[in-house]
Amino acid sequence: MSLLSVKDLHVTYRTQAGAVPAVRGVGIELSRGEVLGLAGESGCGKSTIAGAILRLLPKGTDVTGQVMLDNQNVLELKPGRLRAVRWTEASIVFQGAMHALNPVQRIGDQIAEPIVLHGQAGEREALVRAGSLLEQVGLPARRLKDYPHELSGGQRQRVMIAMALACNPRLIIADEPTTALDVMVQAQVLRLLKELQRELGLAMIFITHDLSVLVETCDRLAVMYAGRVIEEGPADVVFRQPAHPYTRALSAAFPEIGDARFRMRPSGLPGDPPYPADLPTGCTFHPRCPQVFAPCSHVDPPLFDVSPERRAACLLFDGAPATVNAAGGTVAKEDQPPAEEQR
């Protein structure tokens, strides 16, 4: 049974310039103890999904669809019940630990706060628990009395992780948890997260733009582009043999050292990720796609099975569900590219 089940999630921000559809129909299934990586570039909607799952988005944002967390629809919860779900069922480790901690409060008090608020312990007991949480994330308990500025970036990120664990949630959403950190410290924090996940049997959603980080940490990978998941499957398969041309480009941006294909050959995609309020017609990736062919500009393919365990949203693959184009017709077979391009 899945712990988290997101169905047909749409999120539209209301801005002065008009509606900005940031997430356009995303489904996610996550079982207990499973780690899902959500990859994509800035503006693809990955952080918005994190916000939508715990209803942390600004007021007035349109959120439709279903977010079932442990059999309750988070999108319909009353405020009191929602507060109980946050921290105890699911919690978030934000990017930029520098700004997420209160600079004028001791970190011990910050970690203990949710424990007390959720009535899980009295203040004294909560502090003791905060101490053991700190030790769990690899900091000595005496650092409870420190203020955030007394800690390094990596230590602050560890404190953020301790806070996320404070109320024993079953799901942790880590939104770019290591982006601002140095390489060596990044590796330390990643290992810590992975160890905690395994020890505590946590389910995790790991959000980042760095595909190579995900491949080491996650069981499954979902790659997003322009508000949709465009490829999904087991992490190593998606990274090693990407199906969607976009995933292929992303994984080439983080080549393995020693891989002769990339020696002296940096490769990227022309153009930029589209602005969510001004999306191209058809497949949103087609203006940048190296393998674009006729129907791509007017047919928007849904995510479908391209092999067992793996789904992709790309017309290059046989078996795309009969896709109705803007003019009301289906994809003509003669528009298909030659077979050798399908791999």
Place this chain on the structure above:
Amino acid sequence: MNDPLADVSPSPEATGPLLEVRNIHVSFTGRIGLGAGLIGKKATVARAVDGVSLELQKGEVLALAGESGCGKTTTARAVMGLERPNEGQILYEGEPIWNDLRAYRRKVQMVFQDPTGALNPRETVYESVAEGLRIHRVAGDERTQVAEALSSAGLRPPERFFLNYPHELSGGQRQRVVIAGALVLEPHMIVADEPVSNLDASVRGEILALLMELRRRLGLTILIVTHDLGLAWMVADRVAVMYLGRVVEIGPAEDVLIHPKHPYTKALLDVVPEIGGAGRPILTGEPPDPTRIPRGCRFHPRCPIVASGRAQKLGILGRCTDQDLALEEAARDHHVACYLTELGEEP
């Protein structure tokens, strides 16, 4: 597809290095209050660059890699003449760069990490690119020169971008404007400090490919500062790895990145995430502090060879902890500062 490997090897007939950095030291002094000064407290001194020597041949791409605080950016800034070394020399075509800094800065241009910060938000693309021409009072038709630079940087047709302001451009386009601003002066060398780390993953490759194309077409020499060894693999002929203000390993990219000979380089390579890499050792502790450089080999407090007892077994521990060391040739063109090297041991 043309083969980029075919015509990129640095010309061997070059007489000397284009740029030579000779044992430079750059230190920064912290501030102390008047009271603390009166009672005799000394300001802390951070030795950001503590004896670095490098040579760049014409047409070569050298990557300077390391953790933050290792001095790689300070080295690059010193090469640009933006920091004055306390000691040491920087020679360009055999001349100290300080003799005629203005002329030097026309030939050597810098591309910074953050294109948004590097561009004046109230200046159009045209103004930003033309600024260098005006500062250096370059003769010729300004409009044509700006258009050529923009188009070389991949902004085509260039006229379309003349009147854009930075906020109207994407991150990748802004970095191209910064590169155009450097190219407009027809430099011989570019110093690029983390040129793609602020860009989206799919855009990075294009900017790197642009730098490679410029090197091939214009014969540019490039010093690229990066923390990303995967990036070095994609663009660099040679790689220099820095730790606490020193180069600890330097050599051809294939040698340094595939057969590292310094334990620190190996540790850096070990943390590049990859499939099935979960069991690899990770150095403990924070990036080191340049105000407190350890005795002996500056890496010894974090060195896995010391920690595992192997250094003691090999009988080098005493020197590791007590005796500073310089780069030694470990293989052809491959220099390493580690006591393992003379024993012929691998980290």
